[in-house]
Amino acid sequence: MKKKKNQLRDILKNSQKGMGLEYDINLANHYYLTNEVANIHKKPTPIQVVDITHKTSKPLITKAFFQKPSTTDYNGIYKGKYLDFEAKETKSQAFPLKNIHKHQYEHLQSVVQHGGLAFIIIRFTTYNKTFLLTFEKLWYFLETSSRKSIPLSFFEEKAIIIKDNFHPRLDYIKAIDFAFKEKLYEKFEKCEN
Amino acid sequence: MKKKKNQLRDILKNSQKGMGLEYDINLANHYYLTNEVANIHKKPTPIQVVDITHKTSKPLITKAFFQKPSTTDYNGIYKGKYLDFEAKETKSQAFPLKNIHKHQYEHLQSVVQHGGLAFIIIRFTTYNKTFLLTFEKLWYFLETSSRKSIPLSFFEEKAIIIKDNFHPRLDYIKAIDFAFKEKLYEKFEKCEN
Numbered sequence: 270m271k272k273k274k275n276q277l278r279d280i281l282k283n284s285q286k287g288m289g290l291e292y293d294i295n296l297a298n299h300y301y302l303t304n305e306v307a308n309i310h311k312k313p314t315p316i317q318v319v320d321i322t323h324k325t326s327k328p329l330i331t332k333a334f335f336q337k338p339s340t341t342d343y344n345g346i347y348k349g350k351y352l353d354f355e356a357k358e359t360k361s362q363a364f365p366l367k368n369i370h371k372h373q374y375e376h377l378q379s380v381v382q383h384g385g386l387a388f389i390i391i392r393f394t395t396y397n398k399t400f401l402l403t404f405e406k407l408w409y410f411l412e413t414s415s416r417k418s419i420p421l422s423f424f425e426e427k428a429i430i431i432k433d434n435f436h437p438r439l440d441y442i443k444a445i446d447f448a449f450k451e452k453l454y455e456k457f458e459k460c461e462n
Numbered sequence: 463m464k465k466k467k468n469q470l471r472d473i474l475k476n477s478q479k480g481m482g483l484e485y486d487i488n489l490a491n492h493y494y495l496t497n498e499v500a501n502i503h504k505k506p507t508p509i510q511v512v513d514i515t516h517k518t519s520k521p522l523i524t525k526a527f528f529q530k531p532s533t534t535d536y537n538g539i540y541k542g543k544y545l546d547f548e549a550k551e552t553k554s555q556a557f558p559l560k561n562i563h564k565h566q567y568e569h570l571q572s573v574v575q576h577g578g579l580a581f582i583i584i585r586f587t588t589y590n591k592t593f594l595l596t597f598e599k600l601w602y603f604l605e606t607s608s609r610k611s612i613p614l615s616f617f618e619e620k621a622i623i624i625k626d627n628f629h630p631r632l633d634y635i636k637a638i639d640f641a642f643k644e645k646l647y648e649k650f651e652k653c654e655n
Contacts, residue, residue, distance in 0.1 A: 308572045313508035330526035349577025351544035379501045384542025
């Protein structure tokens with residue numbers, strides 16, 4: 270029990286201050302893990318270590334830089350399926366596409382090609398609305414629109430809204446269930462045909 | 463093409479110096495990614511950032527510590543399946559169990575419970591032998607033995623040896639195919655019955 274409390278403390282400590290969405294996702298992941306619903310984690314931020322001193326009791330990094338992540342922030346397993354996603358907040362009325370790097374789009378596309386579930390979770394903070402948009406629908410937007418941001422209306426129409434919940438606060442697994450209903454059960458469906 | 467070269471350069475730069483196994487796995491992962499065989503990545507090393515200065519052109523970390531990883535080093539997707547593993551080298555004749563943390567064993571067990579493929583890759587450097595041991599067989603050892611290390615003979619008997627290859631040098635996907643033959647094709651097998 271103490272260990273789980275410590276885990277939770279670390280999770281909360283590691284959530285970037287003021288980033289409510291990240292905090293909510295980390296809380297949900299902790300809930301899913303301890304209740305054996307899913308095993309999903311945020312990857313550590315990649316850091317390029319330049320200088321270390323060993324004069325202290327444990328190695329102390331004295332010079333380092335943040336690196337651009339080569340993949341997305343979150344991945345894990347749910348109902349036997351690999352899932353992978355990026356989560357972002359925006360204050361605007363439209364989500365700027367440049368907030369996700371090109372190689373992150375490529376990574377999500379690759380996940381889909383290998384049979385995984387790929388999506389983005391976007392929170393419109395001004396409107397207090399959080400959506401799960403499957404990569405397939407994101408791709409459709411990228412292919413058919415020349416806009417540099419995805420308007421809220423596109424999310425309202427094509428994405429799954431993640432409603433406020435009691436515990437966990439952001440129960441995004443429900444949106445996964447809804448968005449990927451067929452893919453999560455394709456094994457059984459295929460057998461039945 | 464330039465981008466792929468840069469990716470490869472980063473991968474090699476990020477491999478810990480002198481850690482031959484990590485280097486080989488990163489090379490293999492790069493090969494699998496570019497040849498669309500699988501999408502498997504090493505997670506960044508978790509670092510607790512204490513102080514940052516913004517006086518430089520990009521944020522410079524001036525004080526930070528290495529943290530214990532809460533999960534394993536590698537995960538990804540192959541043939542639609544979630545896979546997760548830890549990789550270690552040993553100079554000894556037996557692999558010391560303490561080289562993998564308790565919460566890493568728990569993480570691998572959780573992956574199996576959620577339907578993923580979990581394993582460890584161990585290289586016995588003195589004997590130049592690298593093995594893939596499924597978590598299920600590792601668990602059997604932990605449950606039936608009171609030893610604090612797994613002898614090479616157990617790996618010889620229960621694990622899959624990863625033979626030297628030309629390109630990639632450590633073609634560990636072949637060992638996954640062999641070790642998890644049934645699980646990788648269970649969808650089709652179930653349908654046939």
